[in-house]
């Protein structure tokens with residue numbers, strides 16, 4: 119049994135919506151998005167953004183494509199009021215963007231809010247009062263009827279003030295704060311009273327924002343609550359149902375997705391899940407989740423790193439390396455079987471075809487991330503990842519059995535040294551193991567000649583530091599070279615041979631070949647040799663000599 123006392127809590131009661139429809143619905147289009155980064159996000163920072171940072175964030179939000187942005191709680195402070203004035207007076211608001219401002223349902227705060235909006239072309243005035251029992255009983259000390267009146271009085275005042283400001287098109291948003299902790303029939307009663315007081319019509323809709331001010335139940339309960347409101351609210355055709363999930367239980371994204379399936383039209387949240395306590399719903403994750411289902415989110419995160427940089431600068435909050443879609447490590451696989459599957463998936467993925475690379479739910483390129491960090495190697499890695507880095511970073515496509523052999527070399531290195539090995543480290547290991555495999559025999563040069571139907575070779579090598587010219591004939595250059603080496607007492611068999619061109623080319627821009635020869639020698643087992651050269655025959659002979667040195671039989675040479 120755990121030590122913490124769970125008995126002091128009770129489970130949230132089910133809604134009892136037995137004919138719920140949302141589980142079989144699918145999200146097929148983006149909702150209206152509203153960013154509250156500059157309000158709910160900002161009010162949760164240990165150091166709220168100054169005006170310049172707010173402006174930078176506002177511009178970024180506009181660039182991403184948000185059409186509704188809650189920019190302040192203008193009656194809260196001169197800073198907040200001043201920011202609203204600045205965006206209006208300095209004409210920073212694009213024509214297709216509507217700014218939004220929040221106020222409590224209190225007369226002096228509403229009046230001050232309207233003062234801040236003078237000169238705006240359009241604005242959403244967002245008014246809220248809590249409706250749940252704890253607020254009614256402990257905070258307001260009000261009956262249900264008094265709480266309804268509080269909301270309705272605020273809405274009437276907003277209607278009056280809006281009428282006095284005909285140059286600004288005012289949309290009303292109302293939030294029954296702590297909606298999810300409010301009795302559903304009472305939430306509906308307050309919302310219906312607001313809709314009626316505003317005189318909402320299909321051409322002048324009211325936004326009813328139904329927040330999980332504090333997330334207190336599983337997301338299916340939120341979906342039931344939203345579907346119940348969607349089905350029972352009066353004048354549904356004159357109402358925009360908005361979601362405002364918080365993430366106290368870590369399920370805000372799920373709550374928003376299920377809430378949309380349950381009939382909501384709009385979602386409020388913040389970039390990367392900033393916001394009070396555990397945050398508002400993460401709009402980036404929500405949007406990119408839609409993208410990965412083939413639904414255009416209507417928000418542009420094609421350079422997610424740039425958005426992240428602005429976010430971190432303005433909020434002074436770091437983004438976790440495993441944050442969905444944006445974290446430094448989310449497109450990285452360290453473990454062997456993942457790397458192997460990703461490598462094979464990349465190879466099979468055709469341009470313009472449905473994305474289906476294992477372990478990567480999104481193409482990193484869609485959010486402006488490169489493939490560079492997709493595969494990183496440490497002691498958890500296997501041959502697939504190592505082969506991937508050798509191929510993508512160094513243009514060396516290794517035969518499968520060589521992958522197995524070389525991964526043992528890398529594994530030994532990571533076991534000894536710990537930590538990650540870079541693509542460059544892997545290359546150094548490859549070069550030390552195969553290209554510079556020992557100096558009992560060193561290649562210097564060769565000359566090929568025809569001898570009847572046979573291929574002849576004069577092969578110049580250093581054996582034990584002394585230069586020798588060995589001759590041999592065979593049915594091809596490799597066979598001839600084997601015979602030349604055999605004339606010096608070096609006996610080995612070639613088990614397999616592969617040669618591939620390397621991409622990219624060498625530093626001089628010329629093509630290079632990489633040859634791999636699998637060899638065996640009596641009592642010495644089997645191993646690979648590898649050679650790289652601009653000349654394909656030279657690459658093969660170097661591979662042969664690499665194999666001989668690795669088998670340890672170069673020292674057995676006997677030259678007359």
Ligand SMILES: CC(=O)SCCNC(=O)CCNC(=O)[C@H](O)C(C)(C)COP(=O)(O)OP(=O)(O)OC[C@H]1O[C@@H](n2cnc3c(N)ncnc32)[C@H](O)[C@@H]1OP(=O)(O)O
Nearest residue numbers: 158161191193194195222223224246247248257258295331
């Ligand atoms: C869930 C949310 O995120 S809601 C948004 C919360 N954001 C903020 O509060 C940030 C900005 N807020 C502020 O600057 C201030 O709180 C102000 C200006 C709004 C109000 O300041 P004050 O008048 O000093 O009140 P205070 O900050 O102590 O808030 C508590 C008062 O607000 C009342 N209140 C709380 N919510 C509401 C509401 N939605 N409508 C009306 N009154 C409310 C409380 O009953 C309490 O009233 P009381 O002092 O008569 O008991």
Ligand SMILES: CC(C)C(=O)C(=O)O
Nearest residue numbers: 246293295296329331
């Ligand atoms: C003002 C409301 C919408 C709010 O921020 C909340 O309930 O979390």
